[in-house]
Amino acid sequence: MPRSRFVVLGALVAVGALSIAVAAQQPATPPAGPRVIDVEKLKDNFYVLTSSSPADRATFSGGNVAVFITDTGVTLVDTKLNGWGQALLDKIKSLTSKPVTRIINTHTHGDHTGNNGLFGGSVEIVAQENTKANMEKMDAFKGENARFLPAKTYRDRMTVGSGKDRIDLYYFGAGHTNGDTFVVFPALRILHAGDMFAWKDGPGCDRANGGSCIAFPQTLAKVVSAVRDVDVVIPGHSPMMKPADLREYQRFTADLSNHAQAAMKAGQSVDAAFDAFKVDKYPGYRNERVKAAIQAVYDELTTK
Numbered sequence: 001m002p003r004s005r006f007v008v009l010g011a012l013v014a015v016g017a018l019s020i021a022v023a024a025q026q027p028a029t030p031p032a033g034p035r036v037i038d039v040e041k042l043k044d045n046f047y048v049l050t051s052s053s054p055a056d057r058a059t060f061s062g063g064n065v066a067v068f069i070t071d072t073g074v075t076l077v078d079t080k081l082n083g084w085g086q087a088l089l090d091k092i093k094s095l096t097s098k099p100v101t102r103i104i105n106t107h108t109h110g111d112h113t114g115n116n117g118l119f120g121g122s123v124e125i126v127a128q129e130n131t132k133a134n135m136e137k138m139d140a141f142k143g144e145n146a147r148f149l150p151a152k153t154y155r156d157r158m159t160v161g162s163g164k165d166r167i168d169l170y171y172f173g174a175g176h177t178n179g180d181t182f183v184v185f186p187a188l189r190i191l192h193a194g195d196m197f198a199w200k201d202g203p204g205c206d207r208a209n210g211g212s213c214i215a216f217p218q219t220l221a222k223v224v225s226a227v228r229d230v231d232v233v234i235p236g237h238s239p240m241m242k243p244a245d246l247r248e249y250q251r252f253t254a255d256l257s258n259h260a261q262a263a264m265k266a267g268q269s270v271d272a273a274f275d276a277f278k279v280d281k282y283p284g285y286r287n288e289r290v291k292a293a294i295q296a297v298y299d300e301l302t303t304k
């Protein structure tokens, strides 16, 4: 092959790989119009900043952000994508004049940690200890920006605040990553599930950050049995859900994981396993991410 053709092909491959990597975290090109984040009120002192569906690149601002307004300040769960900081600040300001005093990151990804640095150095940033380790590997938290890493971490369970301001954090094992926090607001009966329940589709399992599509349903089974006193479940990237939706998602991910493991043992290809998995029995479910989840199970079993 002539050298020029080889170089061009190499460049195309490199660009392709880069755009796939970028697409996983943020829009390839920022939207041209004004950036506006939608809001949903769950309680007088609790809102969710939405515009969280990656399917719509123009409005995708990152994962659902919880805004919990207490007497002493505002706790955020997650901080959306870098580049959406001003829209995030504007929306919070429209809800309360109180300062953000605490950030809880559900996991490491840039669409959940992208504006940790926006609220000053005195904000308490909290995450599961594996998530902190994953964040330390990100360019966004190198050098100067290392001060926006979580300063407060925990392993299995931690409570912050008390009384009506109490927040319970739980880590139940690997799934989307190896550091996903379930955030419970007991007085308000709300659970933020992060990307352990992102959408009604195949789970995302980030194996580079310790995620596991095999452990995923087992981890969800633990939250289903341990966290019972909630009415609303905030998913990572979809409209608000009910506890029954979370229970159904646990069954769905178990079904999918078992199906993929059986198909691999039977010597089937990933394509064949995907074709044989029907989402029809789960109303409202899509299969756009099912094949990737099956692939993740195959990869995990292959490299074990």
Ligand SMILES: [Zn+2]
Pocket: 107, 109, 112, 176, 195
């Ligand atoms: Zn994620």
